[in-house]
Amino acid sequence: MDKESDFYQIYEVFSRRGKKAPMQHQFSLLAPNEEMALMMAQENFMRREEVIDVWVVKQNNVRKMSSEERQQWTKRLDNKDYRTTKGYGYLRKKWKEKEQGMLDEKEILSWKEVGKK
Amino acid sequence: MYNYVEDGDSKTTAYVEEDQEKYEQFMARIEAGEKIEADDWMPTEYRQALIKLISMHGISEIMGALPEKEWTPKAPTLRRKLGIMAKVQDEMGHGQLLLRVAEDLMKPYGKTRENLMEDLLNGDLKFHNVFHMPTKTWADAGMVGWLVDGAAIMSQTNMLDASYGPYQRALQRICQEEVFHAQHGEAIIMALAEGTDYQREILQESLNRWWPALLMFFGPSSAATTGSSKQDIMIKYRVRKSTNEELRQAFLDKYLPRVFSLGLTVPDETVHYDEKEGKWIYQQPDWNEFKQIIRNKGPRSKERLRLREIAYENNRWVRQALVPETIGS
Amino acid sequence: MTVVENAEQAKKDPSYLKALTELVYQLADDDFIISFRGAEWLGLAPHIEEDVAFSSITQNTMGHAVMFYELLEELGEGNADVLAHERTLEQRRNGIYLEKRNGEGAYHEEPYYDWALAVVRNYFYETFKKIKMEAISTSSYKPLANVASKALMEQTYHLAHWKMWMNQLQHATEDARERINSRIEEAWSEFEDVLELGSYANDMLKHQLISSEDYLKEAWLKEVGVNIANPPESPLGKKYGSGRNGVHTADLKQALQTFAEVYNSDKKAVW
Incomplete structure (x- = not known):
């Protein structure tokens, strides 16, 4: 039984x-x-x-992280600006000098409507 | 709904030597507001206090379904029948969430839900004092939803930042549903309060009967009253924030003005708010009676446990029939 | 087919109105009584997770009863709560098997409820409800067809749930199989009036409110035949008579006393 x-x-x-x-x-x-x-x-x-x-x-x-793995594998150094838009913010000023707008996240994601005008 | 109750004669936990370094790391984590997960290292005292708290909380939800359930098929309109069913269903659902949390904590001891049910039936696992009380009229169904749940909400929201992650997440779900429970209770009460003489009569009678149980809900204000209290441990480990008495005062603050606004009275002539002390003055309920109640010697303890026992035993064949090996999954 | 758009139109033809109200009473009372039995089960199911799932089904089903009572309200039969709570035994139109008590004892005292009965009854009922709702979803009475289509949206889950229990228990232990089989045998001798439409069946068909009794019965037999391991060889029966004609047992009396207890305690009251 x-x-x-x-x-x-x-x-x-x-x-x-x-x-x-x-x-x-x-x-x-x-x-x-x-x-x-x-x-x-x-x-x-x-x-x-x-x-x-x-x-x-x-x-x-489910293969879960163990307690140790969670604490050890989820930490990162804060030196990865190059991976994010944060590291490229200076471009805004540059483009402004050339009288152009910044193609930022808001702008780029709005392109899904492009051509609809 | 819930509160931590103690009878003063709980088995004492054997002193366990803890790894001092791990203990300090652990305390540093919870003091930094981190959440502890089921498989994280934790002091034995923490694990055992949580198991006791959460299994009692969970099983109280399951037992708490029973007094209201007595009025569920009897609810006086189609809408009330639906509302109270949804409410009692939620109580079972809250029991489910909490018992899952407790079960994961008990894993190192090899205990499962089956053990929890057995502990309940043999008297080792206690359930909350209010659920040992009779529900004599439809007004009691309203009273449980309004004031008993009101008290429960007060004690549960106090733990919404609990250091134990799985419990905190379960409480988040539970408290969201409790908002519906509170309004369900208020709706029943409001109809009675604005209703016929008979309705007002059963409402006042119900409140008179429930008053001492409501005061007892939050537990004694100190260990001196009943011989033991885990409230200090719970505060130390950042599971709850306030003491029993602070919660009781907050409950009286929120609810007594509403009680009076409906033209209801409480069966204690001394009840008043003391401006100078900044707190409600009330007559202490009989804490000896409280101890008896939670030792399963309350007015309906035996009957409610019997219901659970029958449901458990009577359906055993179903669980036996579907153990995974039998059906070859 | 002449579509009847609303209650005002339906009321113009007395024969139509009579057949329609009879049918809707049957639908309302079936859902109401089976969900009352479901409400009694609350808190007593084999495990907590099932208790929660079962209660959702019970609530949905009572919600369907409410929609049917409201149709009757529109047809001039009176307030939905009055219809649910005040009608006498003889006025009730539910199938008798659906009023059967859940087992020995009472829901609040010594409830020796039988899960095999719950599984067989709900599986048989939900299987039939699907067939009946589908038949009604093309009914000549538009408001009724609409309610049937709505009910079908949720009902698919109910049927899947009970079919799962039926299949699993039938193919589990010897003990489980025997318990299920003996409840199937019992149902076989009592279920027939659930499948029937009562003395106005011909008018219901004539007015294109629903398909024929024969069609409904055949469709049900075919469907359950696929899912039950050994269907009884005996013909279907209605041992206690036909609930469609107002015949009922003491079990419905117990139900009525329970579900109308508070309602009856003060009829002037608003609850």
Whole structure:
């Protein structure tokens, strides 16, 4: 006879709020198998919010960072301006001298509407 | 809904020698406002206090569903039937969130939800004093939603910055839903307060009965009253911020003016706000009775535990039938 | 098909109105009584996660009952709360199997509720509800067709949920299989009136409110035949009579006393 406590398997639950939203971790629940875990997930954690997709995954199958890994691998030096727009801010002044506007994030992301005028 | 309750005779934890360096790092982390996660190193005292707090909190939600549940199928209109169902469902849901948090903390001891249920049924795991009380009329369904949940919200919001990450995140979800609970309770109460003579009568009678339990809700103001108190440990480890008495005062501050504005009274003629001391003066409830109640000797303790026991035992075949190996998943 | 757009139009034809109100009472009362039984289960399910999921289904289903009672309100039958709480046993139109108690004991005292009954009953009912709602979604009475389409939006999940329980328990231990099978046998001798439309069935068909009883019954038998391992060989029965004609058991009396207890305590009150 299998142990009754084996009924309680831990599943992690993820969901998406909308088409543009990323998958997001919600919480975890106990269920004997993934079919049931999926069937329980939405009503347990997303009763009051929009949901367009749900994933469940057995907790054992998630390779998580350990406590040490979290503390050691997530630290970075603050010397990476070259990777971000922060390191190129001086361009704004340069372009201004040439009577041009800066092609910053706001400007570039607005190009999805380009040609619609 | 919740508060930490103690009966004064809890088993004492064996003194555990901690690694001093790790302990200092740990304290530095929580003092810097960092969150502790389930698999982080933590002092045994912290882990055990959290297990006790959160398992009691979780199981109180599950037991707390029962008094209101008595009135769920009986709710007087279709809308109230739906509202109270959603509310009791949330209580079960809060139990689910909290027990998951407690279960992860208990992992090193090899304990699971099954053990928690068994601890509840054999009396080792206590549940909150208010859920040992009877719900005699529909007004009690309103009273639980309004004032009992009001008190619960007061103590839960006090822990919204708790140092233990999983608990803090569960509380965030719970407190958001509690806003609905509070308004659900207020709606029932408002209809009764503005209703017929009969409705006003059951409302006042309900408040009279619940008053001592509401004062007891926050626990004794110091260990001297009941023999032990974990409130200091909880504050030291940045799980909660305020003492039992501070929370009780804040509750009276928020709710007594509302109680009076509905033309209701409380069964204590001495209740008043002392301007000079800046606090509410009230007659102490009977703390001996409190101790009896949370030792499962309250008016409805036996019956409520019996309900849980039947539900647990009676459905055992379902859990046995679906253990993973059996269905070959 | 002549589409009847609203209650005012429906009221102009007494034969139409009668068949329509009978049908809507059946729909409302079925959803109301099964969600009442669901409300009694709250807090007592096999595990907490299921309790939460089950309660959502119960709330949705009671929400559907409310929509049907509101249709009756528009048709001049009276206030939805009055219809739900005040009608006598004889006025109720739900199928008798749906009023059956959840097991031994009461929900607040010694509730020896049977999960096998919950699974079989809800699976059978939701399977039928899907067929019935689909049939009604093209009903000649527009407001009813609209409500049926709305109900179907949520109901798909209900059916999937109970089908999962049915499949898993049927293919689990010997004990589970036996418990489920014995509840299936029992349902087989009691479920038939749920599938029927009562004495106005012909008028309902004539007015194109819903498909024929025979079609509904066949569709249900076919669907459950796919999912139950050993369907009973005996014909379907309605052991206690037909709830569609106002025949009911003591179990509905218990339900009525419970769900109308507070309502009846002060009828002048606004709750």
